[in-house]
Structure formats: C-alpha cells, structure tokens
Amino acid sequence: xxxxxxxxxxxxxxxxxxxxxxxxxxxxxxxxxxxxxxxxxxxxxxxxxxxxxxxxxxxxxxxxxxxxxxxxxxxxxxxxxxxxxxxxxxxxxxxxxxxxxxxxxxxxxxxxxxxxxxxxxxxxxxxxxxxxxxxxxxxxxxxxxxxxxxxxxxxxxxxxxxxxxxxxxxxxxxxxxxxxxxxxxxxxxxxxxxxxxxxxxxxxxx
Amino acid sequence: xxxxxxxxxxxxxxxxxxxxxxxxxxxxxxxxxxxxxxxxxxxxxxxxxxxxxxxxxxxxxxxxxxxxxxxxxxxxxxxxxxxxxxxxxxxxxxxxxxxxxxxxxxxxxxxxxxxxxxxxxxxxxxxxxxxxxxxxxxxxxxxxxxxxxxxxxxxxxxxxxxxxxxxxxxxxxxxxxxxxxxxxxxxxxxxxxxxxxxxxxxxxxxxxxxxxxxxxxxxxxxxxxxxxxxxxxxxxxxxxxxxxxxxxxxxxxxxxxxxxxxxxxxxxxxxxxxxxxxxxxxxxxxxxxxxxxxxxxxxxxxxxxxxxxxxxxxxxxxxxxxxxxxxxxxxxxxxxxxxxxxxxxxxxxxxxxxxxxxxxxxxxxxxxxxxxxxxxxxxxxxxxxxxxxxxxxxxxxxxxxxxxxxxxxxxxxxxxxxxxxxxxxxxxxxxxxxxxxxxxxxxxxxxxxxxxxxxxxxxxxxxxxxxxxxxxxxxxxxxxxxxxxxxxxxxxxxxxxxxxxxxxxxxxxxxxxxxxxxxxxxxxxxxxxxxxxxxxxxxxxxxxxxxxxxxxxxxxxxxxxxxxxxxxxxxxxxxxxxxxxxxxxxxxxxxxxxxxxxxxxxxxxxxxxxxxxxxxxxxxxxxxxxxxxxxxxxxxxxxxxxxxxxxxxxxxxxxxxxxxxxxxx
Numbered sequence: 001x002x003x004x005x006x007x008x009x010x011x012x013x014x015x016x017x018x019x020x021x022x023x024x025x026x027x028x029x030x031x032x033x034x035x036x037x038x039x040x041x042x043x044x045x046x047x048x049x050x051x052x053x054x055x056x057x058x059x060x061x062x063x064x065x066x067x068x069x070x071x072x073x074x075x076x077x078x079x080x081x082x083x084x085x086x087x088x089x090x091x092x093x094x095x096x097x098x099x100x101x102x103x104x105x106x107x108x109x110x111x112x113x114x115x116x117x118x119x120x121x122x123x124x125x126x127x128x129x130x131x132x133x134x135x136x137x138x139x140x141x142x143x144x145x146x147x148x149x150x151x152x153x154x155x156x157x158x159x160x161x162x163x164x165x166x167x168x169x170x171x172x173x174x175x176x177x178x179x180x181x182x183x184x185x186x187x188x189x190x191x192x193x194x195x196x197x198x199x200x201x202x203x204x205x206x
Numbered sequence: 207x208x209x210x211x212x213x214x215x216x217x218x219x220x221x222x223x224x225x226x227x228x229x230x231x232x233x234x235x236x237x238x239x240x241x242x243x244x245x246x247x248x249x250x251x252x253x254x255x256x257x258x259x260x261x262x263x264x265x266x267x268x269x270x271x272x273x274x275x276x277x278x279x280x281x282x283x284x285x286x287x288x289x290x291x292x293x294x295x296x297x298x299x300x301x302x303x304x305x306x307x308x309x310x311x312x313x314x315x316x317x318x319x320x321x322x323x324x325x326x327x328x329x330x331x332x333x334x335x336x337x338x339x340x341x342x343x344x345x346x347x348x349x350x351x352x353x354x355x356x357x358x359x360x361x362x363x364x365x366x367x368x369x370x371x372x373x374x375x376x377x378x379x380x381x382x383x384x385x386x387x388x389x390x391x392x393x394x395x396x397x398x399x400x401x402x403x404x405x406x407x408x409x410x411x412x413x414x415x416x417x418x419x420x421x422x423x424x425x426x427x428x429x430x431x432x433x434x435x436x437x438x439x440x441x442x443x444x445x446x447x448x449x450x451x452x453x454x455x456x457x458x459x460x461x462x463x464x465x466x467x468x469x470x471x472x473x474x475x476x477x478x479x480x481x482x483x484x485x486x487x488x489x490x491x492x493x494x495x496x497x498x499x500x501x502x503x504x505x506x507x508x509x510x511x512x513x514x515x516x517x518x519x520x521x522x523x524x525x526x527x528x529x530x531x532x533x534x535x536x537x538x539x540x541x542x543x544x545x546x547x548x549x550x551x552x553x554x555x556x557x558x559x560x561x562x563x564x565x566x567x568x569x570x571x572x573x574x575x576x577x578x579x580x581x582x583x584x585x586x587x588x589x590x591x592x593x594x595x596x597x598x599x600x601x602x603x604x605x606x607x608x609x610x611x612x613x614x615x616x617x618x619x620x621x622x623x624x625x626x627x628x629x630x631x632x633x634x635x636x637x638x639x640x641x642x643x644x645x646x647x648x649x650x651x652x653x654x655x656x657x658x659x660x661x662x663x664x665x666x667x668x669x670x671x672x673x674x675x676x677x678x679x680x681x682x683x684x685x686x687x688x689x690x691x692x693x694x695x696x697x698x699x700x701x702x703x704x705x706x707x708x709x710x711x712x713x714x715x716x717x718x719x720x721x722x723x724x725x726x727x728x729x730x731x732x733x734x735x736x737x738x739x740x741x742x743x744x745x746x747x748x749x750x751x752x753x754x755x756x757x758x759x760x761x762x763x764x765x766x767x768x769x770x771x772x773x774x775x776x777x778x779x780x781x782x783x784x785x786x787x788x789x790x791x792x793x794x795x796x797x798x799x800x801x802x803x804x805x806x807x808x809x810x811x812x813x814x815x816x817x818x819x820x821x822x823x824x825x826x827x828x829x830x831x832x833x834x835x836x837x838x839x840x841x842x843x844x845x846x847x848x849x850x851x852x853x854x855x856x857x858x859x860x861x862x863x864x865x866x867x868x869x870x871x
Binding site: 025037 | 404407411412438441475845
C-alpha cells in the first residue's frame with residue numbers, strides 16, 4: 001500500500017525522458033499503469049477469497065442481517081463523486097490553475113475521508129451486532145477485502161493532501177500536472193475497484 | 207531517460223561526467239549524498255551496474271547458505287537412521303533450502319544480470335526509475351536476512367516452500383518461523399514487484415533509437431517476459447501470505463477445515479503464483495544461453511522470432527497449468543483433464559527453444575569455452591528434466607509420483623540443470639564485461655565437469671528412488687525397508703549424497719576461480735568472444751554512463767553488423783574491429799552527461815520494512831516505529847528530485863577532488 005505513495009515519488013524520477021521515450025508514454029505513466037495492473041491481481045485474489053467464503057457464516061450473522069444497503073449506497077455515491085472532483089483537479093492542473101487544483105484536491109480528499117469515515121462507522125456497527133473479524137469465514141474475508149480497499153483509499157487521501165501541500169510550497173520536483181494526473185489514475189482505480197466490490201458484496205445476494 | 211544533457215558545444219571538448227558537487231537540499235529534506243568513494247558509493251548508489259553486482263553478490267551468498275542446507279539434508283539421508291538432524295530441524299532445513307534457492311538465489315541472481323545488462327543491451331544509460339531500483343535491492347537483501355533471522359529466534363519455517371495449509375497453522379507450526387517466512391517473502395515480493403515495473407518500463411520506453419522490439423537481444427526479451435510474469439504473479443502470493451498472516455496472528459480461519467474453510471484455497475493461490483514462478487526462474491537462463499550459443503557457434507541465433515514468441519507463449523500458457531501441482535487433491539476429472547492438456551501443451555514452446563538452440567549449434571564453428579559448455583549442459587540436462595516434466599502431465603502417472611523423489615529429481619534437473627547452469631554460463635560469458643578480467647578457462651572446465659557430474663550423481667538416482675516410492679520430506683530411512691539389489695534405496699541415497707559433495711567441489715572451484723581471477727586474472731580484451739550485442743560496445747567494465755553517445759540501431763545483433771559486412775559473394779567480412787567501433791562512439795561523445803544522483807532514501811525506506819515486520823511479530827510499538835521510518839523515507843523520497851538540479855553540477859575546476867571526472871577520447 002505504501003508503494004502507491006511511492007508512486008508519487010516516482011512521478012518525478014524521469015519526467016525529462018517523456019519527450020523521447022520509445023512508446024511515447026512517459027516512464028511514470030507507464031509505470032503507474034503497470035502498478036495498477038498488479039493491483040488488479042491483488043484485488044482479484046481478495047475478491048476470489050470473499051466469493052468463496054461469503055456463504056460460510058457459521059454461527060455468526062448472515063450478510064443480509066448486518067448490511068445496511070442504503071447507508072453504504074450513499075457512501076459509495078460519495079466516493080464516486082470524488083472521482084469527478086479528481087478529474088476537475090487534473091483538468092485544472094493541466095490549465096496551470098493552481099487555485100482550482102488545490103481546491104479540487106482538498107475536496108477530493110474530503111469526499112474520500114467521508115467514505116472512509118462511513119466505513120469505520122459500518123465496521124463498528126457490524127462489530128456491535130456480533131460480527132467480529134474472526135467470527136466466521138464470511139466476516140474475515142469481508143473485513144479483509146473491504147479493509148484492503150479502505151487502506152487504499154486512506155493512502156490516496158494522504159497522497160492528495162501531501163500533494164496539495166507540496167504544490168502550495170512549490171516543492172513538487174518535476175512536472176506538476178503529471179504528478180496530479182498520476183494520483184488521479186490511482187484514485188480512479190480505487191473507485192472502480194469499489195464499484196466491483198460494492199456490487200459483489202452488497203448487491204448480489206449470497 | 208533520467209539524464210540531463212546539456213547542448214553540445216561546437217568545439218571538440220573532452221567528455222565530462224560529473225557527480226553532483228554541491229550537496230544541495232534544494233527540494234529534499236536533507237542534503238543528498240555526493241561522495242563517490244568508499245562504502246558510501248555502494249550504499250547510496252542508484253547506478254544499475256553497481257546494483258546489479260550487489261544483487262549478484264547477495265544471491266551468491268544465499269546460494270552458499272542454501273547449498274549448506276542442501277548438503278546437511280543429503281548427509282542426513284546418506285546412511286540409514288541418519289542422526290545429523292532431528293525431524294524438526296530436517297523440516298526447517300528443506301523448507302529453507304527451497305525458499306533460499308528460489309527466492310534468494312535464482313531470482314536475485316537473474317535480477318542482478320537483468321539490472322546490469324538490460325540497459326546496456328538496449329542502449330540506455332540507466333533504468334527508468336534508478337531509486338526504485340536501489341530500493342528493490344535493499345528490500346530483497348533485508349527480506350532475505352529477515353527470513354534467515356528466524357534460525358536464531360526460535361527456529362525457521364518448517365512447512366515446505368509451498369507452506370500448505372493446515373500444516374502452516376499455529377497448531378502444527380508453533381514457532382515464529384512461518385511468521386518470519388511470511389513477512390520476509392512479503393518484503394522480497396515488494397522488491398520483485400518494484401523491480402518488475404521498473405524493468406518493464408525500461409525495456410519498453412528506453413530503447414536506443416532504432417532498437418525495435420524485434421531487434422532486442424533474446425536475453426532482454428526473456429527478462430521482459432519474466433517481469434510481466436512477476437508483476438502479475440507476485441500480487442497473488444501477496445494475498446495468500448496476508449491471509450496466512452491474518453490466520454496466524456489475528457484469529458482468522460481462512461485455511462482451517464474445522465471452521466469450514468477450504469484448504470485448497472491456499473493451494474490455488476500459491477500455485478497460481480507458483481507455476482509462473484517456475485518460468486520466472488528458468489526464462490532468464492534461457493535468455494542467457496540464447497546469447498551465448500550464437501556467439502560461440504559463430505552464427506546468428508537460429509529462428510530468432512521463434513525463440514521470442516515461444517518465450518512469450520510460455521509466459522501466457524504458464525498461467526493455465528497451475529493445477530497440475532494439485533492432481534492428487536481431488537479436483538475432479540474435468541479440471542484434471544484440462545490441466546493435463548495445458549501442461550502437455552506448454553512443452554511445445556519449450557521444445558521449440560531446444561530445437562532452435564540445437565540448430566544454432568548445427569554447422570557452426572563451435573568454440574568450446576566454459577560459457578559454451580555450461581550452455582550446452584543446460585540444453586541436455588534441461589531436456590531430461592523437461593521430459594520427466596511431461597510425464598507429470600499424465601495425471602494417472604502423476605498421482606503415483608506425487609510427493610516422491612521423482613518430483614525432486616524432476617525439478618532439480620530443470621532448476622539446477624536449467625536455471626543454475628544458465629546462470630553459470632552467464633558468469634563466464636559476462637565476467638570480462640563486468641570486471642575487465644577473464645575467468646580462468648582451465649579452472650572453468652573443471653568447475654563445469656564437477657558441477658555436471660555432481661548434479662547427475664545427486665539428482666539422477668532420485669528418479670529411481672522416487673519411482674520405487676521413497677517419499678519426499680522423509681527425514682530418515684531404515685535399512686530393513688530399503689529393498690534389495692539394483693533398487694536398494696540405501697545404495698542410491700548414498701550415491702546421491704556423494705554426488706552432492708562433488709557438486710560442492712564444483713561450486714568451490716568457481717569461488718577459487720573468482721579469487722585467482724581477482725588476484726591476477728588475465729586482463730580482458732575489449733571484445734574477447736567476438737560478441738554480437740550492444741553491451742559489448744563499451745569499455746570493460748562499462749563506463750558509469752554506459753555509452754559515450756547513444757548508438758542508433760539498424761540490425762538485430764547490431765554490434766556484429768558494425769564489425770562485419772557482406773562482400774560481393776555474400777560472405778561476411780570483417781570491416782571494423784571492436785576498438786574502431788568503440789572509437790566511433792567516443793568521437794561523437796555527448797558532453798556533460800549527468801547521471802541520476804545517489805540518494806539516502808531507498809535504503810532508509812527498505813530498512814523500515816523489516817523493522818515493521820519484526821514489530822508485527824514481537825511488539826506493536828516497534829511496528830509503529832518501523833511505519834514511521836517508512837513514512838519518513840517516502841516523504842524524503844517524494845521531495846527529492848531524481849537528478850540533482852543543474853546548479854549542483856559545477857564546471858570542474860582543477861584541484862577539486864570532490865568531482866568524479868571522466869575524460870574519454
């Protein structure tokens with residue numbers, strides 16, 4: 001997970017090379033896409049585990065007993081809206097509009113924080129209803145899958161805020177707009193993964 | 207490229223490569239390292255060649271560690287009722303032998319070759335992300351040391367390198383060994399993942415002008431395939447290792463049958479990683495011998511596109527064969543049939559390669575150097591291992607062979623006879639390039655024969671042992687159950703153990719060869735083998751910036767085509783010597799090449815990983831401390847530009863020794 005933050009760092013390893021790379025893509029962008037490719041396999045493994053175990057509740061609560069679908073739908077909506085604000089941040093960065101870039105980055109981070117806050121609330125509620133981490137195979141695989149996703153969102157928030165601070169103090173080495181774009185790629189990926197997770201966990205009955 | 211090139215001035219001036227002179231902290235939190243002497247030039251380096259050598263040295267160290275473990279295993283089994291190891295220690299020994307050889311020897315050794323030679327082969331000055339490259343090395347080293355730390359802290363992992371559930375759970379494996387193993391592999395996995403992304407971007411993006419994909423040397427191609435396999439295989443085992451950690455430390459029951467779990471989940475996740483891993487281990491060696499065989503046959507590689515595409519085909523089909531490791535687990539007839547067929551199918555591209563290598567030799571002017579001997583050894587011994595592999599594809603026969611020494615024989619023929627011999631071929635072939643000195647050929651020949659004879663004595667009898675039913679991981683055998691006559695298990699076990707000692711002599715001769723070569727080895731000529739690819743188009747060892755000017759590539763085997771041209775009769779005639787080719791590059795040298803600057807952050811960031819993992823095993827405050835190191839490293843890294851700003855590179859003035867000035871031509 002920290003590796004994703006590391007991508008922030010790689011964003012300026014090689015910006016000079018973008019003009020004459022063999023593929024025409026900058027090194028950073030190519031590296032980021034590859035990294036997201038590896039993330040697909042990570043979430044693929046976690047999702048497979050969940051799908052295998054989602055019906056195995058043992059003596060613990062069943063999914064339908066604990067899930068609050070309207071609540072999670074709202075927090076999912078918030079996360080999806082953060083993709084929109086991220087796009088606006090990238091667009092502003094390409095126009096070299098620092099004020100708007102900063103604003104949209106902060107709003108994106110706030111929306112992300114709302115989502116993570118919702119997840120913390122949800123986890124607490126589940127725990128109080130008798131669904132702990134080790135209650136059943138269902139609960140363990142649920143918490144691992146959504147927890148990994150939550151950590152990814154959290155890392156994204158840290159990157160957004162760190163980037164905002166670095167932009168403000170003019171501390172971004174390398175291309176500013178490309179750095180914003182890279183974090184945008186990561187952020188959209190995390191959102192798309194959530195669409196899949198939300199559908200599989202909450203919308204399709206076990 | 208992570209290089210700042212200043213405009214070349216019109217008057218001819220000496221090429222100057224300068225290290226940053228001013229330790230400025232324009233962006234970073236602390237001043238960046240500028241010392242280019244002593245230990246600091248290694249610890250903070252981001253140079254792909256230094257990192258390549260560090261990878262190789264680390265891998266060689268772990269090769270010796272894993273070798274000692276192997277010898278202890280063989281000594282234990284040499285005679286009936288072995289007393290050298292007890293059952294528990296024996297379990298740890300074979301687990302760590304395999305783990306060390308796979309993750310800490312073959313993979314890093316291949317990574318070392320890749321790091322060193324990929325930029326040289328594609329005509330680049332460094333990799334795409336030099337600091338990530340440094341980070342990958344340190345993570346690998348710390349991960350390897352972390353796994354082995356368990357020997358001193360209550361015992362190593364003891365569940366076999368595949369760590370099958372439920373045997374890996376806290377009930378059957380109560381020591382912290384499995385935890386060290388799990389976390390250590392996570393760290394090494396991060397190293398592999400970052401390395402994979404880095405090398406893929408390097409190969410795809412940083413090729414010299416004219417270096418199309420189908421003009422790339424085969425070694426580069428095979429490494430590219432391997433990096434894709436790594437990039438997509440490592441995340442799967444990452445998931446498996448996380449699940450295992452959560453089971454061992456936080457009370458989850460992912461692999462606990464009593465709680466209703468499916469232990470096959472581990473096997474699937476492990477082998478979805480584990481089978482591509484097999485190709486991750488062997489393809490780099492395939493790449494190496496595809497470089498060596500044409501050079502010493504004085505012929506181009508036979509069917510270059512076939513070798514490329516069969517390598518890529520192995521990369522694809524390698525994802526569809528994992529369950530052949532699980533034929534005995536009751537998958538059901540359909541799955542077994544599918545995986546049987548795919549396993550037979552993957553033998554085809556491998557066979558294509560063997561045919562290509564053989565036809566490369568056919569009609570060539572063979573030059574039996576040590577590198578060539580190792581390469582031919584690979585063709586023969588890997589083929590034996592490949593054939594026994596095909597017998598595993600036949601599921602009924604495999605069910606009989608599962609968990610016997612026949613399997614041990616098979617994978618040692620492909621991994622030792624294949625991967626290891628290929629790597630040794632690479633040592634002898636590229637040693638002059640890396641160190642500017644020739645390894646002793648006479649000693650090399652002894653090295654080769656001891657290793658080949660030793661490996662056949664060790665692993666050959668295991669076919670017989672396995673077919674007679676000697677199970678793997680058995681820590682003792684008794685005389686009264688050993689059978690009689692030709693099939694007496696005792697006799698063949700003794701032969702195998704003697705063979706392992708012969709192998710030890712072979713490896714020892716290699717170390718002796720390194721030593722005497724370093725002491726007073728023959729200085730290597732510029733082009734000792736009459737080589738064909740770009741890495742030979744620079745000095746021995748290569749300059750810090752690899753090439754004075756980046757060559758424009760017009761052919762596959764560019765270096766060869768600069769030395770030879772067709773005459774009127776269609777015969778290849780030498781038109782230039784290697785020295786002349788190099789001189790031409792030097793005459794067009796770029797002025798002021800600024801290489802990526804050294805950095806403190808890769809090693810700091812990597813060091814945070816084992817600290818965090820140690821904390822996760824023993825005390826949470828330590829884990830938090832480790833997390834803070836990681837956080838600090840990440841931010842320090844993010845704030846530091848990869849290449850020092852222009853103002854840090856002063857024009858060199860006389861008498862200033864803080865600058866590393868290279869005058870060329």
